Amino acid sequence: MTSLWHGALIDAHVWHARSGRVGRQFRYDACYLALPLNGFEEGHLPITPDGAGIWSVRLRDHGARDGSAPSAFLRKVLAPLGLAHCEGTLVTMPRSPFYGFNPVSFWLARDGSGLRAVLAEVSSTFGEHHFYLCHHPDNRPIDRSDRISGRKVFHVSPFLPRDGHYVFRFDSGPGRFGAWVDWVGADGQTGLQTSLAGPARRLTPRVLSRAAQKHPFQAQKIMALIHWQAAKLALRGAKFRSRPRQMDQRSSEATDRVERDV
Incomplete structure (x- = not known):
C-alpha cells in the first residue's frame, strides 16, 4: 500500500461547507504531492526542488521562503518540542507553468x-502566510480520530472574521491522506467545514507526467474557483469584511484537545 513517506500523488477531493445566514457548499478535485523531504532534496523523486517541468515545486514558495532546505526548516520548527529527530513529508499542490x-x-x-x-502552512490570496503547528501537549502520536484545536490568528477569507478557533484532524495513511479543518466562531458555532482528502498513488515518473499533462494549469484553476465562489457568496448577501492588518506573529500552536465534534 502506498506510503506518503515514500512519495505519493494524492487524488484529492476538496470540500467546503459554510453554514449560517448564507449557507453554501462546493467541491472540486486537485492533485497534491506527498514529498518525503530527504528523498526530495537528494533527488530521489520524479520531481526535484526548483526543477523544470509542467509541474514544479519552488523552495521559495514554502517554509522559510529563502530557498533553504525544507528539512532544515522543519527541524528548526520542531526542535523546541524535542521532535527535531522526526522525518518529514510535505503535502502540497505543485506550481503550474508561470x-x-x-x-x-x-x-x-x-x-x-x-x-x-x-505544520499547516496557510496562504492567502494576498501573498501572506501563517503556520499552525498542530500537536498534542505531551507530543504523543496523533491518531486519525484526534481533533486538535487552536486559535485563529490569520485573516484569510473576507467573509469570515478573524476570531474563533480552528479544529484540525489528520489521516496520514497508508494509501490515503486526509486533512479536515473546521472554523468555530466566537459564538461556539461551527461556521465553516473544510476537507482535503483522497487516495494516494505511488509517485513514479509515469504517474507524475500523466497527472501533470491532464491538469497542467491546476493552480490557475484553483485561484479562479476561489474568486468564483467568493463572487457567489457576495451575490447572495454574505457580509464582506475588509482585510485587517495581519498580526505580527507568523506562527502559532494548536494543542487543545477536542473531546467531541463541534
Whole structure:
C-alpha cells in the first residue's frame, strides 16, 4: 500500500461547507504531492526542488521562503518540542507553468511511534502566510480520530472574521491522506467545514507526467474557483469584511484537545 513517506500523488477531493445566514457548499478535485523531504532534496523523486517541468515545486514558495532546505526548516520548527529527530513529508499542490498558489500545505512529522506533529502552512490570496503547528501537549502520536484545536490568528477569507478557533484532524495513511479543518466562531458555532482528502498513488515518473499533462494549469484553476465562489457568496448577501492588518506573529500552536465534534 502506498506510503506518503515514500512519495505519493494524492487524488484529492476538496470540500467546503459554510453554514449560517448564507449557507453554501462546493467541491472540486486537485492533485497534491506527498514529498518525503530527504528523498526530495537528494533527488530521489520524479520531481526535484526548483526543477523544470509542467509541474514544479519552488523552495521559495514554502517554509522559510529563502530557498533553504525544507528539512532544515522543519527541524528548526520542531526542535523546541524535542521532535527535531522526526522525518518529514510535505503535502502540497505543485506550481503550474508561470504560476503557483497553495491555499494550504501540510508538513507531516513522524518517528517510529507515529505521526507526532503537523505544520499547516496557510496562504492567502494576498501573498501572506501563517503556520499552525498542530500537536498534542505531551507530543504523543496523533491518531486519525484526534481533533486538535487552536486559535485563529490569520485573516484569510473576507467573509469570515478573524476570531474563533480552528479544529484540525489528520489521516496520514497508508494509501490515503486526509486533512479536515473546521472554523468555530466566537459564538461556539461551527461556521465553516473544510476537507482535503483522497487516495494516494505511488509517485513514479509515469504517474507524475500523466497527472501533470491532464491538469497542467491546476493552480490557475484553483485561484479562479476561489474568486468564483467568493463572487457567489457576495451575490447572495454574505457580509464582506475588509482585510485587517495581519498580526505580527507568523506562527502559532494548536494543542487543545477536542473531546467531541463541534
